[in-house]
Structures are given as C-alpha cells and as structure tokens.
Amino acid sequence: MKKLVYFLAAGAFLASCNRDVSSLQDPTSESRIDVVSGSALTNQLRSMNESFTISGKAAQNLSYLYTNFAEAPANLAYTEELAGGIVTGTSDLAQATSVTANGEMVFVTWHLEDARYGGSISAYKLVNGTYQYTSRIDFDDTDWHEAEVHRNTGTGNYEIFAVGQRSPSTSGYLLNGHRGAVVGKILYNYITDEFQGHGTYKELPLPGYGANAIITSAGKYYIVTGNGQGQVTNDARSGLYVTDYNLTNVSESMTITDGIFVEADPFNSSPSNVDYALLDRTANDKVQVRRGMNSSQTVSNAMSYTIDYITGGGIPSLALERGGMAFIPYTYSGTNVSSTEYLLALGQEGLYGQYSGHINNAVNYCLAVTHDPSARVIYAAAGDAGLKVVAGHGFNGGVLINPFDLVGQFVPPTNAFIAGFNVKDVSVYFSDYLALAVGGTDGTGVNPRKGGVYFVRKLN
Numbered sequence: 110m111k112k113l114v115y116f117l118a119a120g121a122f123l124a125s126c127n128r129d130v131s132s133l134q135d136p137t138s139e140s141r142i143d144v145v146s147g148s149a150l151t152n153q154l155r156s157m158n159e160s161f162t163i164s165g166k167a168a169q170n171l172s173y174l175y176t177n178f179a180e181a182p183a184n185l186a187y188t189e190e191l192a193g194g195i196v197t198g199t200s201d202l203a204q205a206t207s208v209t210a211n212g213e214m215v216f217v218t219w220h221l222e223d224a225r226y227g228g229s230i231s232a233y234k235l236v237n238g239t240y241q242y243t244s245r246i247d248f249d250d251t252d253w254h255e256a257e258v259h260r261n262t263g264t265g266n267y268e269i270f271a272v273g274q275r276s277p278s279t280s281g282y283l284l285n286g287h288r289g290a291v292v293g294k295i296l297y298n299y300i301t302d303e304f305q306g307h308g309t310y311k312e313l314p315l316p317g318y319g320a321n322a323i324i325t326s327a328g329k330y331y332i333v334t335g336n337g338q339g340q341v342t343n344d345a346r347s348g349l350y351v352t353d354y355n356l357t358n359v360s361e362s363m364t365i366t367d368g369i370f371v372e373a374d375p376f377n378s379s380p381s382n383v384d385y386a387l388l389d390r391t392a393n394d395k396v397q398v399r400r401g402m403n404s405s406q407t408v409s410n411a412m413s414y415t416i417d418y419i420t421g422g423g424i425p426s427l428a429l430e431r432g433g434m435a436f437i438p439y440t441y442s443g444t445n446v447s448s449t450e451y452l453l454a455l456g457q458e459g460l461y462g463q464y465s466g467h468i469n470n471a472v473n474y475c476l477a478v479t480h481d482p483s484a485r486v487i488y489a490a491a492g493d494a495g496l497k498v499v500a501g502h503g504f505n506g507g508v509l510i511n512p513f514d515l516v517g518q519f520v521p522p523t524n525a526f527i528a529g530f531n532v533k534d535v536s537v538y539f540s541d542y543l544a545l546a547v548g549g550t551d552g553t554g555v556n557p558r559k560g561g562v563y564f565v566r567k568l569n
Contacts, residue, residue, distance in 0.1 A: 168507030187227030205546035210538035220252030272320035286316030423458030
C-alpha cells in the first residue's frame with residue numbers, strides 16, 4: 110500500500126503543518142480529476158451467481174454466494190516521478206485498497222502499485238441483494254488507501270473522506286515534512302447517483318509519505334501516516350493527525366515511527382466517544398500497538414495509552430505489504446459483548462491476537478483481517494492462499510472447535526473474471542455482505558494485471 114519516492118523533494122518547506130501554503134497545481138484542478146458515470150461504466154461490473162458451503166468438523170456450516178465482480182478502473186491516468194522528470198500515462202494495473210459501506214452505497218478505493226501515482230473511488234448501489242455500478246471519480250496523481258463515509262441528508266450527498274498519497278512534484282505543497290500524504294473530501298450525490306466534480310473536492314496535505322488509515326469521531330478525523338521504512342524519517346515524520354470536518358487544518362498530532370493502521374473499537378464506541386488503537390512499525394522486525402486511546406483525549410505525544418510490543422521475523426515484509434487491525438469480541442454477557450481484543454494482520458508474520466500472541470492456525474500470511482459479528486468468525490485475507498475463515502470467540506463450532514481454529518477457506522469462483530485468487534483485503538457490512546479485494550496476474554502468478562472486488566452474500 111505504501112509508495113515512497115526519495116529523490117524528488119516538493120520545493121521548500123515551512124514550519125507550519127496546519128494549512129496548504131501554495132501549490133503548483135490547484136487540488137481541485139479539472140485536468141487532475143475526472144468523473145465517469147452511466148454508459149462509460151458498462152461491463153465493468155459483472156453479474157455472478159455461484160454459491161459454496163464451508164463445512165467440516167464445525168457444528169455450524171457457512172454458505173456464501175458470489176453475486177458480482179467489480180473490475181478495476183481501466184486506463185487509469187497516472188503520474189510517475191523519474192530522475193529525468195515527470196512522466197504521465199495510463200495503466201490497467203489498479204488494485205482495490207478498501208471497501209466502505211453506508212446506507213445503500215458501497216465505496217471502493219483504488220490505487221496503482223509501485224512508483225506510479227494514480228487512483229480512483231468507485232460507487233456501487235446495493236439493490237435487492239445485487240449491485241449497480243453508478244459512478245467513479247479518478248485522480249491522475251493520487252493513490253487512495255482507505256475512506257470514511259458520512260451521509261448528509263441536508264445536502265443529499267455522501268461525504269467520502271479518503272486518505273492516500275499524492276505525487277509531491279505535481280502538488281508542490283510547501284509544507285514541513287510533506288512527502289505525499291493527503292486527506293481528501295469527495296462528494297457523491299445520492300439523488301443523481303453521481304460523484305460531484307472537481308469544483309467540490311477539498312484536500313489537505315499532511316506530514317509523511319502516505320496516509321494509510323482513517324477513523325472518525327464527533328466530527329473529527331484521525332489519520333495515520335507512514336513511511337514504509339520502520340524507522341523515523343526526521344524530514345518527513347510519520348504521525349497521527351486530527352483534522353476537522355471541513356479539512357481546515359491539523360488541530361492535534363502525535364509523532365510516531367511508521368504508521369500502518371488506526372482502528373476504532375466498534376463495540377466500545379458512540380457517535381461522540383470512540384475507543385481506538387494505533388499500529389506503528391518501530392523497527393525492521395518490530396511493531397507496537399498503542400491501545401487504550403479514546404477520542405475524548407487530545408492527541409499529543411503526552412497523551413496516555415498502553416503499549417504492546419511485538420517482534421517477529423516476518424514483520425520486515427510490511428515494508429512492501431499492507432498490514433491491518435480489527436477488534437473482535439473477547440467475552441460475552443449473554444448476547445452482548447462485554448470485552449474485546451485486537452487482532453493484527455502482519456504480512457509474512459501472519460495473524461496476531463492481543464491475548465493469544467502469534468496465532469498458529471494455518472494463517473501464516475495475512476494482509477488484512479476483519480470480524481463477522483453475526484457468524485462470529487474472523488476473515489483473514491491471505492494473499493495467494495485466498496481467504497481463510499477462523500473461529501472467533503462464541504462461534505457455534507461444537508466441542509471440536511476452539512477460538513482461532515481454522516474453520517475453512519473460501520472456494521474461488523469457477524467463472525472468475527481474473528486469474529488467481531490473491532485476496533488482499535476483506536470487509537464485512539450490513540451483517541451478511543462481504544467484499545473481497547483481489548489482485549490479478551497474467552496467469553503465471555507473477556506478472557501483475559488489474560485487480561477487482563468480489564461481492565459476496567452470506568446465506569446462513
């Protein structure tokens with residue numbers, strides 16, 4: 110997910126990190142942003158109707174239905190920074206990075222891997238169990254990594270707050286420590302089912318190379334930036350930054366080493382008060398989790414929290430791979446969740462639990478993790494090994510299944526639209542719906558091709 114460019118600097122830098130001082134290209138430039146809708150999206154969302162069941166020694170069988178496949182944006186414009194200058198072009202190698210649902214809408218963020226900057230956000234409407242591809246907004250110099258979505262009934266818009274990395278050479282932000290990290294606010298009109306254009310877009314640069322994750326609480330947005338190195342970069346420090354609904358400025362901040370993820374605990378949250386944790390890579394083979402944080406606290410280097418330290422020989426893989434975090438129920442009082450714990454996706458280090466440590470359950474490679482609260486299972490995106498299904502606490506598995514036992518794995522669709530089943534991310538929403546972000550290859554398993562998203566419905 111992280112993209113680093115060391116040999117180009119974006120001009121001079123000022124001490125303040127609170128506002129955009131100047132830029133070489135207006136963030137709302139029409140030449141930078143393109144909205145694609147209607148017939149231009151034809152055949153980029155494919156219908157599917159393929160079911161399968163995970164069964165075995167568990168008492169509870171799980172059945173799923175592939176409903177749709179969303180293709181990655183074709184001919185996505187990009188900007189590439191080379192020693193001889195800036196190069197532009199188009200690419201078919203976009204990969205999905207996150208899926209966020211709100212109301213009847215599902216939004217997918219995309220980016221281009223390696224050295225090319227380019228990304229997109231796609232909007233899909235869920236209607237009677239299947240999807241419609243309504244609109245897409247493309248950026249020719251910005252990768253998008255994750256998003257938070259707010260439905261504003263007063264304006265008729267979904268407001269998408271997306272974080273990612275913009276080409277420093279085209280943005281030209283005069284901001285101390287900025288190497289591409291940005292947060293942008295994009296509007297989607299749910300009356301006309303279309304993204305609003307360049308004139309409504311707003312962007313705020315942040316210190317750091319890339320903004321990797323975002324959460325929200327009480328009208329404030331908490332964004333973590335990283336550098337992919339696992340060490341402090343003094344000229345572009347990673348951090349946790351807080352901004353407001355209008356992306357006016359950075360009002361609170363904390364310096365960290367190499368931010369990978371920030372995650373809210375959904376079982377200990379209200380609209381105005383959220384528990385959350387921060388995953389930070391602090392050395393080549395070390396990460397730490399700062400937990401016990403709450404959005405009622407002011408973010409600063411002096412704020413109180415508890416730190417868990419984790420080491421492992423597979424952690425260096427996070428320099429090139431994504432990592433992730435999810436909160437899951439730990440204990441129940443009847444049907445209510447009485448305590449939680451975090452899980453970490455640590456690339457080649459696999460799956461890690463707050464109380465269990467390294468989880469040895471055949472998930473020895475993990476790029477993303479999430480929890481299904483209705484089935485009480487954990488989904489682990491395991492790259493080329495597909496999607497693993499792991500028993501959570503309270504899973505109805507019978508006497509033969511313990512928490513974190515491997516229940517089974519997803520069966521790849523037989524009528525797949527891309528080669529391979531390289532699962533990079535997984536999301537659960539609306540209780541019984543899943544989205545799997547998958548990367549494509551040319552059939553050899555080595556050379557990349559554009560990815561996509563499988564939309565899945567749980568049947569029981």
